Amino acid sequence: MIPSAEISPTQIVQRVVGRQETRQRLTGETMTLAKSARQVASNGGNVIDVGKAPVSSVQQTFDGQQHSINDITLNRVFGLESIEQEASNTGNAVVGGAIGGVEQNFIDGALQEAGNRLLLPELTGEISQKGFNTINMIYSTQSVEISSQNFAERAGQVVDNQLTVTGAGGSGAISQEGTNLGNIIVAGTVGDVVRDFSGDQLVSNVVTLTPGAEWGSITQNGTNIANYIEAESVGSFSQTSTGTQIVDNRVEVVTLDGLTEQIVSPNIVQNSSNFVNMIVLKKTLADETSNVVEVSQNADYGQSVTGANAGTTSQTGNSLTIDR
Numbered sequence: 001m002i003p004s005a006e007i008s009p010t011q012i013v014q015r016v017v018g019r020q021e022t023r024q025r026l027t028g029e030t031m032t033l034a035k036s037a038r039q040v041a042s043n044g045g046n047v048i049d050v051g052k053a054p055v056s057s058v059q060q061t062f063d064g065q066q067h068s069i070n071d072i073t074l075n076r077v078f079g080l081e082s083i084e085q086e087a088s089n090t091g092n093a094v095v096g097g098a099i100g101g102v103e104q105n106f107i108d109g110a111l112q113e114a115g116n117r118l119l120l121p122e123l124t125g126e127i128s129q130k131g132f133n134t135i136n137m138i139y140s141t142q143s144v145e146i147s148s149q150n151f152a153e154r155a156g157q158v159v160d161n162q163l164t165v166t167g168a169g170g171s172g173a174i175s176q177e178g179t180n181l182g183n184i185i186v187a188g189t190v191g192d193v194v195r196d197f198s199g200d201q202l203v204s205n206v207v208t209l210t211p212g213a214e215w216g217s218i219t220q221n222g223t224n225i226a227n228y229i230e231a232e233s234v235g236s237f238s239q240t241s242t243g244t245q246i247v248d249n250r251v252e253v254v255t256l257d258g259l260t261e262q263i264v265s266p267n268i269v270q271n272s273s274n275f276v277n278m279i280v281l282k283k284t285l286a287d288e289t290s291n292v293v294e295v296s297q298n299a300d301y302g303q304s305v306t307g308a309n310a311g312t313t314s315q316t317g318n319s320l321t322i323d324r
Contacts, residue, residue: 011057016045016091021067028074036082039070039116045091052097052141059103060092062135065111073119077170081125085116087159088132095139099187101146104136106182106199108154114178115160123170123215131159131178131203140187148194149183151226153243155199157182159222164208165215174218178203178247183239185229195239197226197276204248205270208260211253216267222247223273230280239277247272 020043031037043066048058066089074080089112092104114131135157136149159178180201185193203222209215224245229237249270252260 010055012048012055013059014046014048015061016064018064019067020045020064020089021069022087023067023069023071025071026073028076028078031074031080032078035079036084037072037080038084038086039072040086041068041070042088043068043090044093047090047093049093049095050097051095054098054100055094055096056100058094058099058101060094061105061107062091062110063107065109065113066091066133067111067113067115068131069113069115069117071117074121076121077124082127083118083124084128085118086128086130086132087114087116088134089114090134090137092135093137093139097140098142099138099140099144102138102144103148104138104150104183106135106151106155108152110135110152110155112157112180113160114158115162117160117162119164119166121165121167121169123165123172123174126173126175127163128175129161129163129177129205131161132181133157133159133179134181134184136182137184138187139185142187143189143191144185144187145191147185147190147192149185149227150195151182151197151199151243153198157199157201157224159203161205162208163206165213166210168210168212168214171214171216173216174207176205176207176219176249177221178205179223179225181225181228183227184225185231187231189233190229190231190237191235193229193234193237193239195227197239197241198243200244200246201226202246202248205250206248207251209251209253209263211255213253218251218265218268219271220249220251220269221271222249224275225273225278226276228275228278228280230282232282234279234281237279241276245274245276247274
């Protein structure tokens with residue numbers, strides 16, 4: 001990681017090889033006096049943040065895996081009023097002022113996994129599980145001249161939130177959220193861009209209950225975004241996508257024969273969003289200057305959603321939005 005400082009880096013080359021793993025586990029024996037429990041697990045690799053300083057050249061390669069896992073198992077909830085779990089992974093990220101050229105690669109076999117697992121005998125007041133994965137991200141307060149972002153075919157991002165309630169008591173509120181971001185550019189102006197997204201993004205939010213279980217509310221949100229750019233102006237632009245995006249939101253009950261069946265209820269809200277190849281042009285150009293955008297987009301991409309009870313579902317490919 002290169003922190004923000006009074007420096008102007010010229011050429012930066014970074015490579016991650018191997019495995020980053022953060023695992024945290026809490027059990028009932030360690031929580032007898034706690035009113036709340038919070039687990040935060042995170043990994044970062046190939047991260048550059050120079051504030052508003054310029055960067056002339058960046059090359060980042062991620063050849064490895066990131067695993068952030070939170071695990072809580074309780075045989076009783078004691079006096080717990082809230083439980084929060086958050087897992088995140090960040091790789092190949094650049095934040096700076098004027099950025100010259102950036103090349104980012106998430107290669108075959110690379111993986112980001114953010115997981116939250118919770119086993120309870122009954123529900124507490126509030127339960128929150130959040131998972132985030134970000135790979136190949138460029139943020140500039142000014143401009144990005146040339147950029148290349150590649151997400152390989154056998155690479156993936158996974159968010160897995162699991163909550164299992166073994167008893168029937170409680171009336172707590174449950175919130176599960178998963179987000180995967182891959183090949184993201186946000187800048188004032190963007191020059192030439194070439195991007196390919198060939199891997200997979202998966203968000204799984206699963207609540208498993210016993211027959212007769214009670215709850216206050218359940219909210220599940222899943223979002224996958226691949227090949228996204230937001231800028232005031234964009235030059236030549238080419239992006240292709242051939243992978244898969246999946247959001248699986250499920251609330252299920254274990255039946256007497258050991259199988260599971262999904263629950264549909266007014267107090268269950270499930271939201272799902274899959275976006276691929278999105279361009280957003282914002283703000284008005286100075287002096288009403290015209291801007292010609294050369295765009296080539298190809299999405300041979302699978303998108304699927306499970307669970308959309310009382311919520312919204314969005315699946316978008318090859319989108320150009322002008323907000324002016």
